[in-house]
Structure formats: C-alpha cells, structure tokens
Amino acid sequence: MNDKLYKILLFVATLTMPIVCGGVMYALVTDAYDAFEHFGFFKFLTSSDWNYTDGSEQYGALPFITGTLMTTLLALIFCIPFSLPVALFVGEYFNGTKIAAILSTVTDLLAGIPSIIYGLWGFYTLRPLIMAFDISPQGSGILTASLVLAIMIVPYAASLSAEFIKMVPNDLKEGAYSLGATHAEVIRKIVFPVAGSGIFSSYILAIGRALGETMTVTMLIGNTNNIPDSITSTGNSMASIIANQFGEADDLRLSSLIAIGLALFLITAIINMIGKIMIKRARIA
Amino acid sequence: MESVKPILEFKKTCVSYTKQTMAVKYVSAAIERNTITAIMGPSGCGKSTLLRAVNLMHNLYPNIRVDGEILLNNENILSMEPIDVRRRVGMVFQRPAPFPTMSIYDNVLSGYTLNGIRLSRNQKEETVEHCLQSVALWDEVKDVLNKKGTFLSGGQQQRLCIARALAMKPDVLLMDEPTSALDPIATAHIEELMQDLQKEVTILIVTHNMGQAMRISSKSMFMYLGELVEYGNTKDLFSNPKDERTKAYLTGKMG
Ligand SMILES: Nc1ncnc2c1ncn2[C@@H]1O[C@H](COP(=O)(O)OP(=O)(O)OP(=O)(O)O)[C@@H](O)[C@H]1O
Numbered sequence: 392m393n394d395k396l397y398k399i400l401l402f403v404a405t406l407t408m409p410i411v412c413g414g415v416m417y418a419l420v421t422d423a424y425d426a427f428e429h430f431g432f433f434k435f436l437t438s439s440d441w442n443y444t445d446g447s448e449q450y451g452a453l454p455f456i457t458g459t460l461m462t463t464l465l466a467l468i469f470c471i472p473f474s475l476p477v478a479l480f481v482g483e484y485f486n487g488t489k490i491a492a493i494l495s496t497v498t499d500l501l502a503g504i505p506s507i508i509y510g511l512w513g514f515y516t517l518r519p520l521i522m523a524f525d526i527s528p529q530g531s532g533i534l535t536a537s538l539v540l541a542i543m544i545v546p547y548a549a550s551l552s553a554e555f556i557k558m559v560p561n562d563l564k565e566g567a568y569s570l571g572a573t574h575a576e577v578i579r580k581i582v583f584p585v586a587g588s589g590i591f592s593s594y595i596l597a598i599g600r601a602l603g604e605t606m607t608v609t610m611l612i613g614n615t616n617n618i619p620d621s622i623t624s625t626g627n628s629m630a631s632i633i634a635n636q637f638g639e640a641d642d643l644r645l646s647s648l649i650a651i652g653l654a655l656f657l658i659t660a661i662i663n664m665i666g667k668i669m670i671k672r673a674r675i676a
Numbered sequence: 677m678e679s680v681k682p683i684l685e686f687k688k689t690c691v692s693y694t695k696q697t698m699a700v701k702y703v704s705a706a707i708e709r710n711t712i713t714a715i716m717g718p719s720g721c722g723k724s725t726l727l728r729a730v731n732l733m734h735n736l737y738p739n740i741r742v743d744g745e746i747l748l749n750n751e752n753i754l755s756m757e758p759i760d761v762r763r764r765v766g767m768v769f770q771r772p773a774p775f776p777t778m779s780i781y782d783n784v785l786s787g788y789t790l791n792g793i794r795l796s797r798n799q800k801e802e803t804v805e806h807c808l809q810s811v812a813l814w815d816e817v818k819d820v821l822n823k824k825g826t827f828l829s830g831g832q833q834q835r836l837c838i839a840r841a842l843a844m845k846p847d848v849l850l851m852d853e854p855t856s857a858l859d860p861i862a863t864a865h866i867e868e869l870m871q872d873l874q875k876e877v878t879i880l881i882v883t884h885n886m887g888q889a890m891r892i893s894s895k896s897m898f899m900y901l902g903e904l905v906e907y908g909n910t911k912d913l914f915s916n917p918k919d920e921r922t923k924a925y926l927t928g929k930m931g
C-alpha cells in the first residue's frame with residue numbers, strides 16, 4: 392500500500408517536468424502567434440525592421456538573429472585558443488598533479504561567477520580599454536560582448552574537453568610512444584583524434600550557453616536594433632533585445648519579442664541536444 | 677660456450693618506482709642476436725618493469741628511476757634519446773590496442789606517420805603487405821584494409837599490433853604477455869609467427885605460460901622479487917633448474 396503511494400508520488404513528481412516544459416512551449420507559441428500571423432513566419436525571421444512608432448509598427452528578427460550568431464561565433468573563436476591549452480594542460484601534460492588540480496578548481500570557480508559580475512567587469516574594465524585602444528568609439532558592441540562571453544564559456548569548454556582528453560586510454564598513448572613518437576606527436580595524432588568528437592561536443596555545449604546568455608550581453612552589446620555591419624559596431628542579440636524591451640512592450644511588439652524568444656528556445660534546444668547526443672556517442676566509443 | 681657478441685646487455689640494471697623500494701634489482705644478462713628469450717616469474721616480480729626499461733618506457737614517468745646500464749649493440753641506451761631507442765626497440769603490449777581512429781592500413785604505417793616520416797605510395801604498399809604477411813594477417817584482411825583496426829578479433833588485433841611494431845624494422849621486439857588475452861588458436865598463431873620472426877629480430881617475451889616458454893624460447897630468465905635468479909638455455913632451466921626458487925616455481929609450488 393505504502394509502496395503504491397510512493398510510486399504515485401514519484402510518478403506525479405516526474406510528470407511535472409514534461410508538463411512544465413510543454414506549458415512553456417504552449418505559452419510561447421500562443422503568445423508569439425500574433426507576430427507570426429501578422430508578418431508571416433518566414434518574413435518575420437528575415438526582416439530587419441524594428442520600428443515601434445504607433446501606426447507604422449514593423450518588427451523583424453534578423454538583426455537579433457545576426458547579433459546572436461555573431462557574438463556566439465566570435466566568442467567561440469576567442470574561447471578556443473584559451474580553453475584548448477587549459478584542457479591539454481589539465482587533461483594531459485599535468486594530469487594528476489597538484490598544478491592541474493589547482494587549475495581546474497580555478498576554472499570551475501570561473502564557471503560559478505554570476506553573469507552580472509562578468510557584465511560589470513566588462514562594462515567598467517574592458518569597455519574603457521576598448522575605447523582607449525580606439526577599437527570602437529563607444530566601447531560597447533559585438534566585440535566587447537563576445538570577448539566577455541568567451542571568458543564565460545572557457546571553463547565549460549575546458550573542463551569538459553579535459554575529461555575527454557583524460558579518457559584517451561594509456562594503452563594507446565604508450566603504443567604510440569613505443570613506436571618512437573614524441574609527446575607533441577602523440578597529442579596531435581592520437582589524443583586529439585581519439586578525443587576529437589568529445590572535444591567537439593564540448594564546444595557545442597559551450598555554444599549552447601553563449602547563445603542564451605542574456606545579462607552580460609545586454610550590458611555590453613550596445614543595444615541598437617539594426618544589423619551590425621562590423622564586429623565593432625553595436626547591436627542586440629535575441630536574448631538582449633527581449634531583456635531590453637519586454638518591460639515597455641505590449642500587443643504586437645510583445646508578441647514579436649516572444650516570437651524571438653521562441654526561436655532562441657528552439658535553436659538552443661537543438662544545439663544542446665546535438666551536443667548531448669555527441670557526448671553520449673563519444674563516451675561510448 | 678658461444679662467444680657471439682650480444683645485441684642487448686643488461687648491466688646491473690635497477691628500476692625503482694619509489695625511493696624506498698626497487699622493482700628490478702641489479703639484473704645482469706646478455707641477450708644474443710636472433711634469439712627468443714622468455715622472462716618468467718611470479719606476478720609482481722618485475723618482469724614488465726625490466727622489459728619496459730629496454731625501450732625507455734619508464735622515461736615517460738618522471739618518478740621512475742632506472743640505474744645501471746642497458747647496452748644495445750654496445751651503446752648504453754639509458755643515455756640515448758628515447759625516440760631513437762624506441763624506433764629500434766619495438767614493443768607489443770598485453771592488451772591489443774590498435775589506434776581506433778586509423779584504418780588497418782594506417783595502423784601498420786602508424787610508426788611512420790607518428791614520426792612524420794614520409795613514404796612513397798609504393799613503399800607504403802610494400803610495407804603494409806610485407807608486415808601483414810609476416811604476421812600471417814594479410815590473407816584475412818587484404819580486402820578490408822580501409823576498415824578500422826578495432827573491427828578485428830582480439831587475436832587479429834594483436835597480430836596487427838605486432839605488424840605495426842615490425843614495420844619500423846626494430847632490432848629488438850619486446851612482448852609483454854602478448855597472448856594472455858587470446859584464445860588457444862590465436863595464441864598458437866602468434867607462437868608460430870614468433871618462430872619465423874626470429875630470423876629478423878631478437879625477441880624478449882614475458883610469459884606466465886611455461887608451455888609457451890618451452891615451445892618458443894631458446895633462453896629463459898627466471899625472476900623473483902626483482903632479482904634475476906636464473907638465466908640460461910630454456911631446456912636446461914626447465915629440466916635442471918639450479919636455484920631452489922626456480923625449481924619451486926616450475927613445479928607449481930610458488931606463484
Ligand atoms: N607504476 C607503478 N608504480 C609503483 N609501483 C609499481 C608500478 N608498476 C609496478 N609496480 C610494482 O613493481 C613491482 C613489479 O611490477 P611488474 O609490473 O614489473 O611485475 P610483473 O612481473 O610484470 O607482474 P605481472 O606478472 O603481474 O605482470 C610490483 O611490486 C609492482 O607493485
């Protein structure tokens with residue numbers, strides 16, 4: 392009897408998650424419906440107007456999709472030259488030593504810093520530097536946001552890649568050494584290829600984080616609503632436009648923001664799913 | 677006794693993993709060219725440790741100390757570059773581990789690619805065919821050379837790993853219980869193969885299988901607690917062991 396009750400409770404609790412997820416989806420879709428109906432699904436995603444003057448209202452998501460893709464891609468590019476060495480350092484060169492343990496603790500610590508702190512650091516430290524070096528006049532923009540985003544995703548990419556680098560069997564490495572390979576050759580020709588799909592999936596998951604990161608980007612991207620024409624210009628990402636405008640928006644504009652949210656939700660979900668599937672595959676292999 | 681110049685000579689070779697203890701203690705022995713020498717002894721007596729000293733595997737781990745001398749063609753390998761030594765002294769491990777990202781073809785050539793040595797297409801094909809033939813694997817895999825080496829059976833994988841080592845044309849081949857993960861048929865294959873290989877290369881093989889030692893080796897070493905207790909012709913060592921400890925081990929009263 393007790394056992395049955397326990398089972399029912401467990402079942403109800405478990406069921407809550409899919410219900411919540413379905414509820415979120417449902418709310419997003421119904422609220423976004425107006426915008427898609429008014430502008431057309433495809434048109435909405437490819438239009439670059441964002442005009443909320445009464446009477447000539449016109450909304451399109453393209454500037455923000457571009458902003459998100461640019462910041463994410465740049466963040467990834469900036470992240471790799473830092474996270475890959477850290478992963479190699481922790482997972483291969485100093486695997487099992489105290490230095491590696493300290494380094495991975497520090498990286499994990501970085502992952503735990505709230506994004507508002509990164510935002511403040513970016514705003515008060517990095518932005519003046521960007522202005523001082525004359526990279527952009529206003530300091531904020533795609534580049535600034537990407538740099539800070541990159542720092543934020545380094546810990547994820549590094550610690551996950553390090554796990555996969557550690558998992559490369561010693562048998563294989565010793566096998567390569569026994570054929571006369573140097574450490575560098577073992578890393579290039581054995582460790583990277585064998586850990587490759589795992590490392591790749593680590594970066595996919597890091598991208599998943601960068602895509603949805605809101606606070607830091609909102610503080611640093613400059614918050615303008617046109618398509619950024621260079622990496623130093625200002626813009627808005629899908630997340631930052633929502634954070635910026637949801638408070639004052641209603642009707643069609645609110646629906647458009649929610650439509651952007653829905654698109655972001657789907658992109659992030661797909662990216663994360665791909666990453667998770669790849670990680671699972673890499674673990675099994 | 678023969679006065680052939682040894683290809684490999686241990687001179688008071690010692691290996692220690694920790695400061696306090698030695699896993700191999702003052703081993704001295706001369707190995708003749710083109711022989712098969714079996715290394716026997718109870719588990720933990722230092723067989724693998726001694727074997728791994730010969731291709732400087734211990735250099736990979738900074739805490740391990742190797743002392744004394746090991747001469748390869750009269751040159752002390754302990755003061756040579758590990759890479760040069762390892763190209764001349766091949767190794768086959770207990771568990772077959774072909775490189776999983778490489779095809780069978782590339783596995784055979786992996787010693788060259790790993791070292792950045794370029795071969796012409798002809799050289800590559802010759803090397804692959806010759807090496808796979810000498811491990812009696814060619815007929816089984818010649819139509820699937822582009823498949824991953826990990827698709828093969830355990831015995832085939834081990835033969836692939838031997839081919840991989842042979843491709844570098846080593847002077848000495850170290851084998852650490854190469855057949856312990858294999859079934860009797862695959863084991864027989866590899867034993868037969870070693871008999872043939874003897875013409876090209878000097879083999880040191882660690883084995884727990886006394887039958888195997890008797891079948892394939894001309895010389896045998898018996899180790900106990902890190903020491904080389906007895907070393908001589910396999911026939912003599914089995915029929916007439918000089919040391920009590922060897923006798924006890926061979927009659928199954930130890931280990
Ligand atoms: N990496 C290591 N660190 C510390 N001690 C080790 C290490 N490897 C081996 N030893 C110790 O050195 C001694 C010899 O080990 P070794 O592996 O050479 O034995 P073995 O004769 O090959 O045994 P087996 O027949 O079980 O393979 C053992 O006492 C073992 O505990």
Ligand SMILES: [Mg+2]
Pocket residue numbers: 723724725852
């Ligand atoms: Mg051993």
